[in-house]
Amino acid sequence: MTAPGTQRIAVIGSGVSGMAAGFYLSARHAVTLFEAGPRLGGHTATVDVEAAGERHAVDTGFIVFNDWTYPHFIRLLETLGVAAQPTEMSFSVHETARDFEYNGHTLGSLFAQRRNLASPSFYRLLGDIVRFNRQATRDLEKNRLTHGLTLGEYLDRQGYGEAFQRRYLLPMGAAIWSASLDDLRGFPLAFFVRFFRNHGLLNIANRPQWYTVAGGSRAYIPALTAPYAERIRLNAPVTAVTRDATGVDVTTAGGTERFDRVVLACHADQTLKILGSDATPAEREVLGAMPYQDNEVVLHTDTALLPRRRRAWASWNYRLDSRDAGDAVSVTYNMNILQRLETDTTFCVTLNDGQSIDPAKILRRFTYAHPRFTLAGQTAQARHADICGAAENHGRTHFCGAYWRNGFHEDGVWSALRVAQKLGCDEPAPPPEPPTATPAHHLLPDAGPGDTG
Numbered sequence: 001m002t003a004p005g006t007q008r009i010a011v012i013g014s015g016v017s018g019m020a021a022g023f024y025l026s027a028r029h030a031v032t033l034f035e036a037g038p039r040l041g042g043h044t045a046t047v048d049v050e051a052a053g054e055r056h057a058v059d060t061g062f063i064v065f066n067d068w069t070y071p072h073f074i075r076l077l078e079t080l081g082v083a084a085q086p087t088e089m090s091f092s093v094h095e096t097a098r099d100f101e102y103n104g105h106t107l108g109s110l111f112a113q114r115r116n117l118a119s120p121s122f123y124r125l126l127g128d129i130v131r132f133n134r135q136a137t138r139d140l141e142k143n144r145l146t147h148g149l150t151l152g153e154y155l156d157r158q159g160y161g162e163a164f165q166r167r168y169l170l171p172m173g174a175a176i177w178s179a180s181l182d183d184l185r186g187f188p189l190a191f192f193v194r195f196f197r198n199h200g201l202l203n204i205a206n207r208p209q210w211y212t213v214a215g216g217s218r219a220y221i222p223a224l225t226a227p228y229a230e231r232i233r234l235n236a237p238v239t240a241v242t243r244d245a246t247g248v249d250v251t252t253a254g255g256t257e258r259f260d261r262v263v264l265a266c267h268a269d270q271t272l273k274i275l276g277s278d279a280t281p282a283e284r285e286v287l288g289a290m291p292y293q294d295n296e297v298v299l300h301t302d303t304a305l306l307p308r309r310r311r312a313w314a315s316w317n318y319r320l321d322s323r324d325a326g327d328a329v330s331v332t333y334n335m336n337i338l339q340r341l342e343t344d345t346t347f348c349v350t351l352n353d354g355q356s357i358d359p360a361k362i363l364r365r366f367t368y369a370h371p372r373f374t375l376a377g378q379t380a381q382a383r384h385a386d387i388c389g390a391a392e393n394h395g396r397t398h399f400c401g402a403y404w405r406n407g408f409h410e411d412g413v414w415s416a417l418r419v420a421q422k423l424g425c426d427e428p429a430p431p432p433e434p435p436t437a438t439p440a441h442h443l444l445p446d447a448g449p450g451d452t453g
Contacts, residue, residue, distance in 0.1 A: 015042025018265030024420035036237035046216035057216030128164035152185025
């Protein structure tokens with residue numbers, strides 16, 4: 001029996017968007033969460049590993065967040081009483097065929113390859129970085145970033161060198177969004193520059209402090225799902241959702257249940273598959289414009305995937321090799337740096353380069369799907385109100401997920417909160433002020449958000 005005003009709401013998908021939607025909505029409604037797999041969390045995927053008789057919790061999907069652009073996620077952690085710890089977000093590029101590498105964190109790591117001290121081409125690369133940071137910031141502030149222009153078109157029109165594009169900007173973007181270099185060239189220009197500016201990636205100083213969840217990112221899951229824990233269905237893939245004027249039918253292998261509303265917190269393509277023939281024309285048009293791509297993720301201990309020189313090792317390490325620009329990104333995360341793991345064993349998480357890893361040093365393999373960002377997708381994002389709670393789907397269907405904004409953890413929480421507010425719920429009262437950063441001074445911008453998954 002539900003209280004007056006309380007609705008029965010089905011949430012489909014247990015990534016951060018689904019779990020956060022369930023948390024917010026549980027303040028007023030009866031939430032049932034459906035998860036197709038055997039565990040909660042989606043890209044919040046922490047793995048227990050052992051080294052020298054010690055156990056470590058290593059993240060393989062969502063890793064880091066910062067105190068500038070994750071306000072809702074930080075508030076959520078503080079509300080739940082989950083601790084965070086500061087981390088370093090450095091970025092390196094190493095090119096295997098030419099023995100070229102650098103790490104922009106300090107002067108010593110920038111010139112980890114000492115011959116770059118006397119390399120005119122390396123100084124041209126650094127000059128292009130400074131020029132892009134200034135020009136892109138100025139063009140954004142003066143509203144000169146032409147709508148419909150891609151990042152690649154902008155770089156070519158402004159005469160940025162091949163080294164800057166291939167050895168710095170495109171690799172950094174590709175590492176952030178788990179995309180190919182060609183994908184980055186096709187990114188909406190204003191979307192890319194605004195994101196870089198908001199995350200301090202166009203600054204040399206005054207940048208955000210980055211954090212990881214103490215004990216691994218999964219640490220927040222029990223508290224986040226506690227309000228509706230008894231109504232969580234694992235191993236319960238939803239095969240169909242049908243809507244009518246009085247309610248929603250959610251079908252799994254166990255049968256069909258009736259709800260007042262449904263929140264689809266799974267990927268856009270998964271959502272369309274679940275809706276099937278019941279999808280409206282607007283839902284097909286909007287959700288179909290936001291595609292995903294699979295990325296291979298390998299947890300391992302093979303340091304051969306890191307730069308040759310140890311002083312060039314960074315938190316994020318982009319590997320340039322013989323693959324084409326249209327091929328998937330190869331990036332290795334040094335988890336000892338990111339999670340402050342105290343062990344002599346170096347734990348790495350590598351995207352899309354499993355064939356280069358010593359098989360004897362592989363611990364786990366995963367496949368994560370990441371959203372792809374295009375001009376068409378950006379237009380579709382702006383049409384959220386056209387399908388979320390729309391009369392066309394009887395006003396009973398709501399959509400959330402990180403793909404509705406930038407694709408990261410904060411975006412998933414923000415998207416869940418947007419749905420919750422539409423249904424009469426909100427964030428809990430503001431907790432104490434979030435941690436503030438001591439201004440950081442590094443030679444090059446650090447890497448961006450750490451949602452490898």
